[in-house]
Amino acid sequence: LMGYVGFANLPNQVHRKSIRKGFQFTCMVVGESGLGKSTLINTLFNTTLYPARPSPDPAVERPKTVAIESISADIEESTVRLRLTVVDTPGFGDFVNNDESWKPIVENIEARFDAYLEQENRVNRQKMVDNRVHACLYFIQPTGHALKQIDIEFMRRLHTKVNLIPIIAKADTLTDEEVQNFKRRVLADIEHHNIRIFQAPVYENEDEETLAEHEAITTKIPFAVVGSNSELELEDGRVIRGRSYPWGVVEVDNEEHCDFVKLRQMLIRTHMEELREHTNNVLYENYRSDKLLGMGV
Numbered sequence: 001l002m003g004y005v006g007f008a009n010l011p012n013q014v015h016r017k018s019i020r021k022g023f024q025f026t027c028m029v030v031g032e033s034g035l036g037k038s039t040l041i042n043t044l045f046n047t048t049l050y051p052a053r054p055s056p057d058p059a060v061e062r063p064k065t066v067a068i069e070s071i072s073a074d075i076e077e078s079t080v081r082l083r084l085t086v087v088d089t090p091g092f093g094d095f096v097n098n099d100e101s102w103k104p105i106v107e108n109i110e111a112r113f114d115a116y117l118e119q120e121n122r123v124n125r126q127k128m129v130d131n132r133v134h135a136c137l138y139f140i141q142p143t144g145h146a147l148k149q150i151d152i153e154f155m156r157r158l159h160t161k162v163n164l165i166p167i168i169a170k171a172d173t174l175t176d177e178e179v180q181n182f183k184r185r186v187l188a189d190i191e192h193h194n195i196r197i198f199q200a201p202v203y204e205n206e207d208e209e210t211l212a213e214h215e216a217i218t219t220k221i222p223f224a225v226v227g228s229n230s231e232l233e234l235e236d237g238r239v240i241r242g243r244s245y246p247w248g249v250v251e252v253d254n255e256e257h258c259d260f261v262k263l264r265q266m267l268i269r270t271h272m273e274e275l276r277e278h279t280n281n282v283l284y285e286n287y288r289s290d291k292l293l294g295m296g297v
């Protein structure tokens, strides 16, 4: 059961085409070191895309730029093939001066647009490879206060290039009440700075059940998540993924404990196609037309 991700059950008809062809989905993770990005990706896809690495030795000189690392895995479920790529951005926010931490990330996203544009311009467009970033999970430190300058700067620079999905990292370090207050504050900051985070379109003729499911997901944004790759056996015999504390266990897959399940549903089940479509029809299209205008075409 735990190896099961759920994309084989994509609900809408629009997904059928992608399902036949097998599909490509690229998810980027950004946020300061130690916020649990690698852990969450492993938790999401139930793989160890990221082998555990020892924490960097502060005595060793730090790299001077943000590294962009991309890992792909082919996941197959009930004959549905998904080529999943995760783009990690270690180093973000780790420098003495982080004013331009966003820059290599924008460049990477644009380079992926360029690679797609080049394929579109080819005569033979049979085998298009789509390496564009379809979603960017932005990890917010669970301070309980407000967004930091680096968060605002990153999101302001990126929101026209990628579907931003804000996440409150390590939500187990806050109480439920702190999480709710922090979420309100984060959303207020986002609005105040005119940052556009990903918003799923609402279709008129959707059935009530689907609408309710979508609302249950989107009202959780920014998702307060807990990641863990360890399985724990509880006293009642259940084996769960979670984090153990003297006062109890936080279960990753328990919706009473965190929003992990909702985030996964959104990415892999309910909104994958929307994320891909918005990337193609709006974000990429804007980039493409700006570029052509700039070239005087």
Ligand code: GDP
Binding pocket: 031, 032, 033, 034, 035, 036, 037, 038, 039, 040, 169, 170, 171, 172, 173, 225, 226, 227, 228, 243
């Ligand atoms: P990254 O630098 O953002 O990739 O962070 P890692 O995934 O390497 O995690 C950094 C540390 O935080 C590790 O010791 C993880 O075990 C721990 N960690 C990861 N996710 C969580 C979480 O949700 N809650 C708590 N409390 N710790 C976490």
Ligand code: MG
Binding pocket: 037, 038, 039, 088, 090
């Ligand atoms: Mg990492």
